[in-house]
Amino acid sequence: MSNRDGLRERKKEATRQAISDVATELFVARGFDNVSVAEIAEAAEVSRMTVFNYFPRKEDLFFDREEESRQILKAAFAERPAGEAPLMTLRRLVQSLADRAHPFAKFTDATAKFWRTVAESPALSARAREMRDELIDDLAAVLAGAIKRPLADADARLAASMVVTAVTVAYTEGLREHKARRSAASTREAFLQIMERSFSGIAIMLKGTPYA
Amino acid sequence: MSNRDGLRERKKEATRQAISDVATELFVARGFDNVSVAEIAEAAEVSRMTVFNYFPRKEDLFFDREEESRQILKAAFAERPAGEAPLMTLRRLVQSLADRAHPFAKFTDATAKFWRTVAESPALSARAREMRDELIDDLAAVLAGAIKRPLADADARLAASMVVTAVTVAYTEGLREHKARRSAASTREAFLQIMERSFSGIAIMLKGTPYA
DNA sequence: CCATAAATTTGTACTAAGTACAATATTTTG
DNA sequence: CAAAATATTGTACTTAGTACAAATTTATGG
Numbered sequence: 001m002s003n004r005d006g007l008r009e010r011k012k013e014a015t016r017q018a019i020s021d022v023a024t025e026l027f028v029a030r031g032f033d034n035v036s037v038a039e040i041a042e043a044a045e046v047s048r049m050t051v052f053n054y055f056p057r058k059e060d061l062f063f064d065r066e067e068e069s070r071q072i073l074k075a076a077f078a079e080r081p082a083g084e085a086p087l088m089t090l091r092r093l094v095q096s097l098a099d100r101a102h103p104f105a106k107f108t109d110a111t112a113k114f115w116r117t118v119a120e121s122p123a124l125s126a127r128a129r130e131m132r133d134e135l136i137d138d139l140a141a142v143l144a145g146a147i148k149r150p151l152a153d154a155d156a157r158l159a160a161s162m163v164v165t166a167v168t169v170a171y172t173e174g175l176r177e178h179k180a181r182r183s184a185a186s187t188r189e190a191f192l193q194i195m196e197r198s199f200s201g202i203a204i205m206l207k208g209t210p211y212a
Numbered sequence: 213m214s215n216r217d218g219l220r221e222r223k224k225e226a227t228r229q230a231i232s233d234v235a236t237e238l239f240v241a242r243g244f245d246n247v248s249v250a251e252i253a254e255a256a257e258v259s260r261m262t263v264f265n266y267f268p269r270k271e272d273l274f275f276d277r278e279e280e281s282r283q284i285l286k287a288a289f290a291e292r293p294a295g296e297a298p299l300m301t302l303r304r305l306v307q308s309l310a311d312r313a314h315p316f317a318k319f320t321d322a323t324a325k326f327w328r329t330v331a332e333s334p335a336l337s338a339r340a341r342e343m344r345d346e347l348i349d350d351l352a353a354v355l356a357g358a359i360k361r362p363l364a365d366a367d368a369r370l371a372a373s374m375v376v377t378a379v380t381v382a383y384t385e386g387l388r389e390h391k392a393r394r395s396a397a398s399t400r401e402a403f404l405q406i407m408e409r410s411f412s413g414i415a416i417m418l419k420g421t422p423y424a
Numbered sequence: 425c426c427a428t429a430a431a432t433t434t435g436t437a438c439t440a441a442g443t444a445c446a447a448t449a450t451t452t453t454g
Numbered sequence: 455c456a457a458a459a460t461a462t463t464g465t466a467c468t469t470a471g472t473a474c475a476a477a478t479t480t481a482t483g484g
Contacts, residue, residue, distance in 0.1 A: 008451055008460075015461090036440060047463045058441070129341040154385045158378075158406060162413075165377040166370075173366045194370060197417045201374075205413035220431075220480055227432095248469060259434045270470070335470095 016054045019044045023061040028113070032062060032121035059127040062117075069104065069135055072097075073142050086146045086211045090163055091199050098192055105171070107178040107187045115175060132168065136160045147210040155209040159202065166198030228266045231256045235273040240325070244274060244333035271339040274329075281316065281347055284309075285354050298358045298423045302375055303411050310404055317383070319390040319399045327387060344380065348372045359422040367421040371414065378410030 022044040026035045037058055041048040055061045076093040077086075097105040118124040140152035140160035149156070174191035182190075206212035234256040238247045249270055253260040267273045288305040289298070309317040330336040352364035352372035361368070386403035394402075418424035 006452075011451090012461075037442090038440080049464075050462055052442070053462075056442085126338045126342065129345065130338065133341065154381075154388075154402075154406065157384070158381050158410070161377050161381050162374070162410075165373050169366075169370050169373050173369070176366075190366075194366065198370070198374075201413035201415075201417035203413075204416050205409045218481075223480085224432080249471090250469080261435080262433055264471070265433075268471085 015046065015050070019046060019051055019054060020061060020064055027062060027117060032058075032117060032124050057127075059123055062124055063127060063131065065103075066131060070138055072104075073139060077142055077146050080146075086143050087159065087163075087199065087203060087206060089146070091195075094167065094195050095192070098188055104167075105174075105191060107174045107184070107191070109178075112175055112179055132164060136164045139164060143211060155206060155211055159206055159209075159211050162198070162202045162205065166195060166202070170194035170198070227258065227262070231258060231263055231266055232273060232276055239274060239329060244270075244329060244336050269339075271335055274336055275339060275343065277315075278343060282350055284316075285351060289354055289358050292358075298355050299371065299375075299411065299415060299418060301358070303407075306379065306407050306411075307404070310400055316379075317386075317403060319386045319396070319403070321390075324387055324391055344376060348376045351376060355423060367418060367423055371418055371421075371423050374410070374414045374417065378407060378414070382406035382410070 019040065023035070023040045026040060026043065037051050038048050040061070041051045044051070051061075072093070076089055080089040080092075094105070096102075103111070118128055136157075137152075137160075140156045143156040143159055144150070144152040152160075170191045173194055174187050177187040177190045203212045231252065235247070235252045238252060238255065249263050250260050252273070253263045256263070263273075284305070288301055292301040292304075306317070308314075315323070330340055348369075349364075349372075352368045355368040355371055356362070356364040364372075382403045385406055386399050389399040389402045415424045
């Protein structure tokens with residue numbers, strides 16, 4: 001009997017979750033850099049080594065949804081109408097994320113606090129930048145795949161970099177609006193306005209390529 | 213007599229240079245992550261603490277020209293014709309860097325090796341990303357200053373992010389061309405072509421703002 | 425030139441992340 | 455229940471970076 005949900009698997013998941021919960025609590029209370037892995041281990045009643053078993057780097061305790069953006073991209077391109085320009089697929093995806101107030105396009109006190117914690121920690125900021133670059137690479141590969149090119153070419157890399165940059169700027173401005181106590185509607189509007197302007201410009205950059 | 217080039221100042225400069233030289237040598241020979249600060253100190257015949265005195269972080273031993281990009285930006289905007297659109301100033305600046313084969317737009321075996329060393333080290337890559345973000349902040353401030361806005365506004369941040377992203381992509385593609393053994397002319401052409409396309413798109417994004 | 429101030433260099437001790445690897449405990453399986 | 459597989463723990467280590475005091479070197483005023 002191979003055991004996808006035996007005692008062992010359940011315990012592992014519970015241990016992982018316990019560590020993650022304890023860590024999150026400590027981080028928001030005292031800041032990422034003021035909590036050591038040893039403390040987390042102790043609070044989670046587990047050895048320091050076990051923490052590193054589940055979370056190879058300390059930053060992984062904070063960013064626990066890395067996989068999600070990858071999945072969202074894959075799904076968007078899997079479901080897109082045949083023949084739609086890749087850039088249009090992304091445009092619709094961003095709209096849809098904003099409509100659904102998905103975490104990647106949501107502006108609340110909680111998200112503001114989350115990103116403030118990141119900004120206050122050099123290590124977390126560095127990891128966030130790293131994830132951004134990985135996302136660009138992924139997106140470039142997905143884009144190239146969508147038009148059946150074997151490898152990400154220069155156009156795909158340009159498109160991917162520009163779109164991710166646009167989202168970053170738009171999201172940052174959205175957060176700023178939220179912190180300035182604007183209404184949810186006007187915050188969302190600020191986000192989407194930057195995205196729309198960006199997509200118009202990116203379309204020009206990609207004119208003549210198969211991506212626009 | 214206050215002493216801008218007394219014995220003390222000269223010794224300091226010599227020490228700094230000696231450390232930097234020794235470090236560079238070791239890094240290119242064995243890779244950034246395989247050389248410890250203690251080794252560098254020993255090779256430079258100086259104490260470990262002295263290394264950290266001059267270079268607060270190990271990465272600073274490798275990236276020793278951080279200030280330069282800031283200066284170039286400042287200079288470009290100080291010298292620009294009155295009334296020129298800031299985006300045009302940047303366009304001319306990029307052209308000029310390419311014409312002069314400035315390090316930021318130069319594609320040789322040496323620059324390729326330099327960036328390969330960076331790519332092979334997580335720490336150096338992280339620092340490079342950090343510097344990129346700092347450059348964006350600087351540029352946003354310079355842009356806002358150029359049209360006499362007190363603080364970097366959303367448009368300035370969008371413009372700055374997009375231009376720096378464009379340069380990053382264009383430079384990366386330039387390096388790729390070089391490594392693929394293209395001629396210097398065609399490498400330069402690839403770089404400039406991406407920059408030109410990008411500037412066209414960015415102009416669209418900024419239509420109606422004082423930046424374009 | 426000398427005494428003293430100022431700045432640089434060094435030594436010591438520390439924290440904390442991350443790794444290697446062996447020893448131990450727990451779960452699965454036959 | 456015994457043996458195999460896997461998870462957890464302990465120990466020892468490396469390295470970047472910091473705090474701070476002691477020692478050395480250079481500058482300066484009389």
